[in-house]
Amino acid sequence: MFRTKITKPPDVTYFDEAMKTKNIFKAIAFSIFFIPVWVYSQGNFDFEKALRIDFILSGDTQEQTATIANYLTSPNYYGSPDQTHPDFDYGSYRILLTTPDKQDTLFTKGFCTLFEEWRATAEAKHKKRAFKQTIETPFPLQEVMVSLEFREKTGDFTTIMTEKFSPSTLITKINPANFPTKIIHGSNVPSKKLDLLILAEGYTSTETENFFEDAEKMVSELFKTPPYNKLRNKITIRAMAVTSIESGTNNPRKDEWKNTAMGSTFNTFGTDRYLESLSTWKIYDYAAAHPRDHIVVLVNTKKYGGGGVYNHFSITSAGHPQSARVLIHEMGHGLAGLGDEYYSSEVTYSGFFDLNTEPWHPNITTLVDFERKWKDLIDESVPVPTPEKNKYKNVTGLFEGAGYSAKGIYRPALNCRMKANEADGFCEVCKLSIEKVVNFYSK
Ligand SMILES: [Zn+2]
Numbered sequence: 001m002f003r004t005k006i007t008k009p010p011d012v013t014y015f016d017e018a019m020k021t022k023n024i025f026k027a028i029a030f031s032i033f034f035i036p037v038w039v040y041s042q043g044n045f046d047f048e049k050a051l052r053i054d055f056i057l058s059g060d061t062q063e064q065t066a067t068i069a070n071y072l073t074s075p076n077y078y079g080s081p082d083q084t085h086p087d088f089d090y091g092s093y094r095i096l097l098t099t100p101d102k103q104d105t106l107f108t109k110g111f112c113t114l115f116e117e118w119r120a121t122a123e124a125k126h127k128k129r130a131f132k133q134t135i136e137t138p139f140p141l142q143e144v145m146v147s148l149e150f151r152e153k154t155g156d157f158t159t160i161m162t163e164k165f166s167p168s169t170l171i172t173k174i175n176p177a178n179f180p181t182k183i184i185h186g187s188n189v190p191s192k193k194l195d196l197l198i199l200a201e202g203y204t205s206t207e208t209e210n211f212f213e214d215a216e217k218m219v220s221e222l223f224k225t226p227p228y229n230k231l232r233n234k235i236t237i238r239a240m241a242v243t244s245i246e247s248g249t250n251n252p253r254k255d256e257w258k259n260t261a262m263g264s265t266f267n268t269f270g271t272d273r274y275l276e277s278l279s280t281w282k283i284y285d286y287a288a289a290h291p292r293d294h295i296v297v298l299v300n301t302k303k304y305g306g307g308g309v310y311n312h313f314s315i316t317s318a319g320h321p322q323s324a325r326v327l328i329h330e331m332g333h334g335l336a337g338l339g340d341e342y343y344s345s346e347v348t349y350s351g352f353f354d355l356n357t358e359p360w361h362p363n364i365t366t367l368v369d370f371e372r373k374w375k376d377l378i379d380e381s382v383p384v385p386t387p388e389k390n391k392y393k394n395v396t397g398l399f400e401g402a403g404y405s406a407k408g409i410y411r412p413a414l415n416c417r418m419k420a421n422e423a424d425g426f427c428e429v430c431k432l433s434i435e436k437v438v439n440f441y442s443k
Contacts, residue, residue: 043081044106045138050077050288052174053095053137053146054281055161057115058130064119066148066161069132074174074288078190079138082443084108088436090337090360091310092116092151095135097144100164106144107137110337110360111311114268114276120352121269132280135311140167153354176289179240182212184219186236194231194441195291196335198239199283201315202249202260202300208241214318215239215298221324222331225417227431227438234442238290239298249275249301249317261286264299264315268307275305275315283313293441294335296327308333325421332418332426336434339364341411341419341427343401355408362433363418364402365410374412374429388414396428 052072058065084107091110098105115131118124143166149157179200186193198218200211219237222228228235246258250265253272262283268274277283277297287295295313306316306323308330316327332338339361353359358369365373377396378384386397393414402411402419411419413427426434 044142044144045079045081045084045140047079047081047138048075048077049139050074050136051139051165052284052288053135054284055133055135055148056130057113057133058128059115059119060126060128061119061124064115064150064160068146068161068163071165071169071171072174073139073171074136074176076176076288076291077136077138078195078291080192080443083440084138086110086440088337088362088433088440090362092360094149094151094157095137096147096149097137097140097165098147100143100145102145106140109135109137109311111135112309112333112337113312114278114309117309117352118269123269132278133312134280134284136284140165142167151360153357155357155360174285174288177242177286178289179242179286180208181238181240181290182215184212184215184237184239185223185232188236188238190291191236192442193236194234194438195293196235196237196296197287197290197292197294198237198296198298199262199286200239200241200243200300201262201264201277201297202244202247202258203241204245204247205243207247207300208243211241211298211300211318212239214300214323218296218298218316218318218324218327222328225328225425227426227435228328231435231438234438236291240286240289242286244300247300249299249303251301251303262297264297266303266305273305274307275299275301275303275317276307277315280312294331296331296334298327306330308335310334310337322421325417329417329421332430332434336430336437337361338418338430338433339403341402341413341416343404343406343409353403353405353409355405359403359409361403363412363416363427363429365398366408367410370398377412377428385410386414390414 054070055068092112094110097107146165147162150160198215203211242261244260248258250257252267262277263279264277266275268276297315298318301317302319304320306326308314314330314334355366382395382397384398386392386399396412398410403409412429415423416427417423
């Protein structure tokens with residue numbers, strides 16, 4: 001998130017000084033010794049532009065395949081060398097960029113997919129489907145191995161695709177779209193901030209101002225919600241008014257279909273309120289115009305709904321009275337890797353979480369490895385498991401029922417934004433997790 005090139009480490013000074021004094025022999029001697037160190041520590045990436053990896057995940061409940069569709073590059077990545085290895089291990093998948101000999105891992109990023117959610121539906125038991133995915137990394141300056149890995153139910157990662165990428169390969173260069181853009185919060189000066197990018201979906205060219213108003217309403221609500229209220233100085237928010245030919249979004253249950261920029265739709269996987277877009281690559285095409293640590297798609301409809309997939313994007317309708325609360329919940333998934341703390345709903349995932357494995361989500365536990373979750377945040381006076389009593393509504397405890405299951409999966413609080421829109425806000429565990437992620441992107 002800062003634009004300056006990586007400064008040379010002290011080692012290089014010796015080389016430069018030697019050249020100045022024309023002491024070639026000394027310079028050669030130093031270069032032999034120091035250049036490999038310099039290449040390694042100078043940084044392996046250009047953090048101002050992205051390597052965008054478009055790939056397809058396909059398969060069914062039993063098997064999956066990952067296939068690279070295209071390598072692309074776009075400006076405005078603005079990551080930093082401090083963001084190559086997160087200090088949290090979230091996501092059902094991860095991408096690794098390693099040296100060609102695989103001895104050094106240069107970059108790692110966890111992510112989730114709509115494909116894995118679909119794999120948990122009944123449909124996936126008898127048919128195969130393919131999903132478009134995208135992951136962006138800083139642009140490698142040397143040849144790297146690109147590996148995609150899947151987190152098995154045991155918690156171990158399995159490599160599902162690996163291949164060499166060379167920066168000299170001819171790749172597609174994205175020429176970013178140019179739509180009216182407003183800085184909703186912060187300033188446009190590239191700096192060490194979490195960059196949120198809100199994209200308009202289903203707004204026509206005459207509805208640009210409506211979009212900016214809707215985006216501002218969302219942001220205002222976001223900053224009223226802890227922990228975002230105290231993280232304001234670490235966040236920049238831009239809104240880009242992408243225009244659609246038609247206003248609104250697809251509503252399959254009412255047979256309403258709209259020609260919109262990002263093809264958003266309700267009724268994803270047969271759940272009416274599940275608003276999503278399968279046009280991932282289009283969304284990332286538009287997002288290339290600005291820095292984007294996380295993308296939010298704001299859909300021009302009054303109907304309730306949304307979705308959030310970790311390190312993919314968050315999406316929500318803009319016009320429902322609960323829209324801002326939904327967005328804050330979905331960003332819990334999309335930005336911070338939080339799991340759902342609810343367990344009774346129309347969502348039709350069967351066995352999404354394995355009760356014999358500790359989920360990677362920071363805010364839910366199967367008690368398989370509770371030590372590494374929030375155990376140390378529970379006061380001695382709070383019984384474990386914690387009864388569903390009003391008496392415990394403001395404490396951190398261990399409440400049974402979470403992750404779409406009434407039994408065997410536990411959550412940290414009686415209520416939380418990851419459980420219900422009616423909750424006052426996030427529980428302590430979710431607050432700490434969000435703070436950790438925002439701090440990572442702003443360092
Ligand atoms: Zn929570």
